[in-house]
Amino acid sequence: QVQLMESGGGVVQPGGSLKLSCEPSGFTFSSYGMHWVRQAPGKGLEWVAFIRYDGTNKYYADSVKGRFTISRDNSKSTLFLQMVSLRAEDTAVYYCARQGSGWTYDAFDIWGQGTLVTVSS
Amino acid sequence: DIQMTQSPSSLSASVGDRVTITCRASQSTGSYLNWYQQKPGKAPKLLIYAASSLQTGVPSSFSGSGSGTDFTLTISSLQPEDSATYYCQQTYSTPWTFGQGTKVEIK
Numbered sequence: 001q002v003q004l005m006e007s008g009g010g011v012v013q014p015g016g017s018l019k020l021s022c023e024p025s026g027f028t029f030s031s032y033g034m035h036w037v038r039q040a041p042g043k044g045l046e047w048v049a050f051i052r053y054d055g056t057n058k059y060y061a062d063s064v065k066g067r068f069t070i071s072r073d074n075s076k077s078t079l080f081l082q083m084v085s086l087r088a089e090d091t092a093v094y095y096c097a098r099q100g101s102g103w104t105y106d107a108f109d110i111w112g113q114g115t116l117v118t119v120s121s
Numbered sequence: 122d123i124q125m126t127q128s129p130s131s132l133s134a135s136v137g138d139r140v141t142i143t144c145r146a147s148q149s150t151g152s153y154l155n156w157y158q159q160k161p162g163k164a165p166k167l168l169i170y171a172a173s174s175l176q177t178g179v180p181s182s183f184s185g186s187g188s189g190t191d192f193t194l195t196i197s198s199l200q201p202e203d204s205a206t207y208y209c210q211q212t213y214s215t216p217w218t219f220g221q222g223t224k225v226e227i228k
Contacts, residue, residue: 035217037165044208044219044220044221044222045157045159045165045208045210045219045222046219047216047217047218047219050215050217059215059216061216062216095164095165100167100170103171104170104171104174105152105153105154105155105170105171105172105212106153106212106217107155107167107170107171107176107210107212108155108157108165108167108210108212109167109170109176111164111165111166112164113163113164114164
C-alpha cells in the first residue's frame with residue numbers, strides 16, 4: 001500500500017526549532033520528488049518546500065526561505081523538514097506529499113496524514 | 122507567482138445536482154492544473170491531474186476541463202460523500218500555488 005507517514009510535530013515556543021520526518025511505504029522513495037505543504041487552522045493549503053528525487057534541487061516558499069530546510073536520506077527512505085526561528089504564523093498541519101511521475105504533470109499524488117506544529121509561548 | 126482564484130468560495134446543492142467549480146490563473150498554466158478534495162480532518166486527495174485526467178480510483182462523476190487560464194471541475198451528480206472542500210493547484214511553475222478552496226455542502 002502506497003502511503004506516507006509524518007512525525008515530529010508538537011508545541012514549540014516562538015523562535016524555537018523543530019524537525020519533521022516523513023517515511024514512505026509501498027514505493028521506491030528515491031525515484032520521486034517530494035514536497036511539504038502546510039495548512040493553518042481553518043485555512044487553505046500552502047506549498048512550503050520541494051526537493052528533487054536525488055536531492056540536487058530544492059525550492060522554498062518565500063514565507064519560509066532562510067528558516068526552513070528540506071532534505072532527504074534516500075538510503076533510509078526518509079524526508080525531513082528542519083524548521084528554525086519558528087513564528088506563530090508557522091502554526092499549521094504539515095503534510096508531506098509525493099510529486100507524481102511526469103505524465104501526471106507533477107500533481108501531488110500521495111499525501112501523508114499530516115503532523116500538527118503549534119508555535120506558542 | 123501565479124495566483125489561483127476559485128469561485129464560488131462555497132456552495133450548497135442537493136443530492137443529484139450538477140455542480141461546477143471554476144478556477145482562474147493569473148497567467149497561463151497550460152494544462153498544469155490539478156484538483157484536490159479535502160474532507161475535514163483528512164489529507165487532500167488528488168482527483169484530477171493535467172486539467173482533465175481522472176486519478177485512478179476517482180468516480181467518473183468527477184471531471185475537469187480547461188486550459189491556459191480558465192479551468193472547471195464538474196461533479197455530474199452530487200452525492201452525500203462529495204461534501205468537502207475542493208482546491209485547484211497549478212504545477213506549471215514554482216512556487217506551486219493553490220486556490221483558496223471551494224466548500225461544497227449538501228442541502
